[in-house]
Amino acid sequence: MDFGIEDELHLLVETAALFGAQQLAGQERMHEQQRSIGNALHRAYAEIGLADLETPESLDGAALGSLAKCIVNEELAACDVGAAIALDRLGPTLYPALEFEGAAAVARLQALCDGPAPRRAILIHEEIDRDPGKPISLWVDWVPADEIAGVMLLGPTRACLVTEGIETRPLHASGLRASGGCSLHLASATAAEQWTGPDAASRAHARARLWVASMMLGVLRATCEFSRLYAGQREAFGKPIAHHQGLAFLIVEMNMALEAARLLVHEAAWRLDQGEDATLESASALVECIEAARWVGPSGVQILGGHGFMADYPVEKHMRELRTLGLMGGGLDAALETAGRQLETGVPPLNITTPVGERK
């Protein structure tokens, strides 16, 4: 048991934190207004190696695992989650490509998104028809992107990539506007690629859920920290509002929720990196983040009172973006369904008398 971060990972965290502080922090309102982050930021992100953390070594990537990605995601999202999503062009579409096929599929996906202007691939957790030749028609009311090069559909056992027949309509989304926002329509589109395999699908879902969960951790952390510091400075009735026990306890509860969610995410990511089946753990980690987001976001606004409601402070943005993040990765109900099914069939969920290496 070791909760420490290895030297290599520690360096990565510091790099991500520095990038976030220098390039993202303070720019979030501008990014939100512009609905994009600009090419220079994409280049800076790629130059320090953050763009290829999980890319296979054969594609000049770092081939790091889910835990590293989760830790970096948290650092970036704590500064500007919309930008963090925009920077990750492949985003969680990487996982079906990696898990079903590997480096070759990732390379094709990268080529698809390459170009002078930022283009993204979008992952939709959706059941896919068993007939591979059947045209795909689908409406998605909101995705956090503008220029979409490909849509990856991931079902319980299969995945497919659609690259043509993608229609989008820009919209003023509730949150994550820095990464764009549109409604998406696949009108009798044909799958460019298809894969089948329940184990690969399960791992891809798990990694995608942790990708979302770790973004949420960053925003949870930002709202906890901002409201804590504010409460220490703002005075009411002759003392800092943080020294009124009603608020002190609320701040404690918010920080406990963050810590609980973070440990669940880290454990699930570590298990995935060990090659274990972490279907239950990953789904539960996302559920925990979404549940925490439901009240931590609004509590951040509440602590700031009237100021919290105004766009002059970041907590109203945190609140909106936590809610919209919770709609990604298949959302709460799909994660609950996954976790619930595991409980129906698996070993008792907290069993410790079966060695970790033998867990199935």
Add this chain to the structure above:
Amino acid sequence: MDFSIHPETQEAVEAVRDWGHEAMRPAGLEADRLGSPLPVDHPYFQRSLERGDGRTSWCPGESSPVRRGAAVHAMWLAEEGAYWDRGVMVANPGPGLPEASVLARGTEEQKEKYLGPFVDPDRPRWACFAMTEPSAGSDAAAIQTTAQKDGDAWVLNGAKCFIGGASRSDWLLVQATLDIRQGRNAQRSFFVEQGTPGLGNFKIEKKMGLKAYESTSFTLQSCRIPLENLLGGESQPKSQAGFKTAMQTFNAGRPIIGAMAVGMGRAALDESLHFAKETGLIKRERIRDRIECMSRKLRSARLICLRACWLVDQKRPNVMEASMAKALGAQVSQQAAGLGLEILGQVAGTGDHLIEKLYRDTKAMDIVEGTGQIQRVIMARQLVGLPR
């Protein structure tokens, strides 16, 4: 990071599981039905001694304390033991709660005298730590029991309550103050041997749960003990004396209490899950989602306990994490037991099902070693500088 369990710990946990299944849970249920602690001569204690329990981790001749296991190791064992029966776990013979203080601050002579009998005990032996008083629970700095030097002795006066195993202990490590006006800085710990004149009026309390071990009140009335019974001796620096020693015991102990609570919550979860599978209730999403929630909350509480213990092993501060572990573990274990009652429904209402006992037992976990509210006060001091 590494979330795996060390093979040695795994082996030890498996041994606790076997012992818990065979002996601890039956003994706990027996005490619960009896409504009183397991008697000193109960066969369980002799068997416990024979399997190697009830011993000190102190090694005679060693210059520094040698701990059998790290805090993380102890945490896993605490969770597994409490899974089977937390009351029996606490009732187990051994040097118990004061051992850590004696190891950390005791003189070599004190270790030899007080821990020596626990190296290879001839019979089940107990020791206890007496801090809580009728008017000083979570606020340990407010204790009223006094210690005054009188010639070649310390004279102790006061009353203690809810002390685990006090009437059966060979010795009691009693927390007392040299000067009430000086608050925590004047607190010291004293060895009081059983049978010392002035130590008496033992009253074993009737409790709602955790009945296997005794929670005892007693008084100290002009109780004279030798000068050398001051923990650490008179020559130890003031900065290492008394209150700080006691608080270090609690800082190391809080995540362990949290882990015990998680173990009890896990027992409740397993009962709920087993019942839901047997009856087909698990197919109902409303039930399944609630079980998933409990499973998730217990998992996160366990991880927080582990992290707090890992910090102990790293010799890093863990005040915040220890309080979080204690607060969260206790909270979710009660929720798990409460959920179990609801899932089992009328079955739980019969009063002789394990889940009903767990519902009563888990309540104590939010009270012992600082209530959940006090843990939040401690965390608030760390996070926002909440004034004392």
